Amino acid sequence: MAAFKETKLPADAPAAKKALGWVDDRFPLTKLWNDQWGKYYAPKNFNFWYIFGSLAMLVLVLQIVTGIFLTMHYKPDATLAFASVEYIMREVPSGWLVRYMHSTGASAFFIIIYLHMTRALLYGSYRKPRELIWLFGFAIFLCLMAEAFFGYLLPWGQMSYWGAQVIVNLFGAIPLIGPDLSLWIRGDYVVSDATLNRFFAFHVIAIPLVLLGLVAAHLIALHEIGSSNPDGIEVKENLGPDGHPVDSIPSHPYYTVHDLFGVSVFLLIFSCVVFFAPEMGGYFLEYNNFLPGDSLKTPLHIAPTWYFTPFYSVLRATTADFMWVLMCFVAAYTVFIWLKSRLARITKIIIAVVALLAIVGMLPQVLDAKFWGVVFFGGSVVILAFMPWLDHSPVKSIRYRPSWHKIVYAVFFFSFLVLGVLGTLPPTEGRTIISQVCTLLYFSFFLFMPWWSTMGTFKKVPDRVVFHPH
């Protein structure tokens, strides 16, 4: 470390410049701004899909600010919570606006994050060397789900209450420790005041703290490695005479104004929902949730909020009959790995042993379907984390993949959507079969990716990004 040296500025320099110099000598303010945004060079060929990162940031801030104001009036008490939300809606000046912004913001957050992840899937943003960016992002997604789940109990409506009851009971499916574990999470034998208080603590401080830390890590990692782009080309491999990538431009002002335009369009759509359809047909605010939570009245149909339904469908698809199909699937997949993969022999043996244990475990006499439902429910989320190591395609972007890969992606996104729709509806025999087919398609997309992603004729990736001046 060099000794401290005060930067000398001429005596007639503007006061603001002197102040900044004083700060910069003691804290890397200008450096931080330039590294993270001001002189951060980003590829110039970003398209529509690249707007969702900054929008997610905006919604995060929106949720924190509206959340702070809601906390000032909300009462985390089982006997007062429901009425305190109505108090906010009626008696607190503009309380209804803050509350609707927060409830619409929750759904908007998930729409944005799902689109942000879709972008990453389409253009291979998770590929080396961006694995950690993807993993931080995945952890953010987990936190977001936890945040939404804890927050959803707070209005203490029927759907809040029974949704929490159902999800906490899922932990009860874990062998041996399950029932005690769910009791420990609830702090009572049913969801009660104790549960509400701890969920409140998680929602307003514990999860947001972790979330903010992860967002910082996500951004630091991104700005260290540099953004990917729709062509999947590493722009840093082609530097100009100024030492900056020739296909990049500084984020400020170009992406500042670009994102500002995205923000304006988003706010317009967001406001249309907040002001004209805050319930969004019962999807953003469920009708049943306008009845206070009642431990003695189980609603006929308990559905989680829409953003959880694809994964919830996987849980419901795992019926006792379906276990036989899954056992065959696991056996077939193991055989496939033995025949097709180039993994080390020892790895193959470990996989075979795990598969055998799983198949035995899936027998109705050993572990019941409910347990496996929870496993696949969790698995359907966690499998996303492995994307960087499952995709072996020689190109990153879907633009240069064989055309039939697009069909594979389309089938995957379609099954995810169907699972989502089915999760909002009460199950019928036909719907259960459809959700089982979609569950298999969903997992196959990931599990067979190491093979299908290398197959077909790939198109030539150009040396420079595709960019049409506006």
Next chain:
Amino acid sequence: MNFAKKLLAALALVPALVLANEGGFTYDKAPDRSNDMAALQHGAKLFVNYCLNCHNASSMRYNRLKDLGLTDDQVRANLLFTGDKVGSMMTTAMNPKDAKAWFGAVPPDLSVIARAKASGSGSGSDYLYTYLRTFYKDDTRPNGWNNRVLENAAMPHVLWELQGVQKIKTKNVQDPHEPGKTIHQFDGFEQVAPGSMSKLEFDNAVADLVGYMQWMAEPAAQTRKKLGVVVVLFLSLFVFLAWRLNASYWKEVK
């Protein structure tokens, strides 16, 4: 070819299977009263006179009725039966324990009931509008009343003096699920005693009452929509400016 056709047919069925609705009671459409102050005031009067004896509307403050064009003095003189101050909440004097003993269930709070009763079959207003008009005499029930929408409802027909007494007619039809058997099917109402109102007057009165309950479920709704128009206009301007600003910077990027 044949297989491909079958496959296509099966695929075409997917959306139908996914979205198939399992049928239900269709509600009558409640007339819209959201912009009719006189109707909403009339609804408030009916609500205070008939509903508030047993039900709470504990999130609703009496003098919020100002939003419907009523003054504090009007509220105090005409509507303030259960509270003593215009700033108090609309709560009932009935003790929940007594209610449980008398009706078998504590009458639910009605503050947001119009929002809670919305479903795939119709809005909350549609539900209430149909529910309040389909009470009928049924001597097998403890209180002598039953309801078409909410079967075996614990609530008696509070508005019977207005509507009069009606019974249901049934007809025998073939059981669609079991051939050879007949079932009783609902075949309309039959007026057995007249009320103080004609059918048309009663439907109108219930529409006002339901309109009031819809208003009460979200008193800020009109403000919300009005403010929304301003916000959306402002943001449209912002979108235009941001679009042009963005375009002028990106013009120089080659």
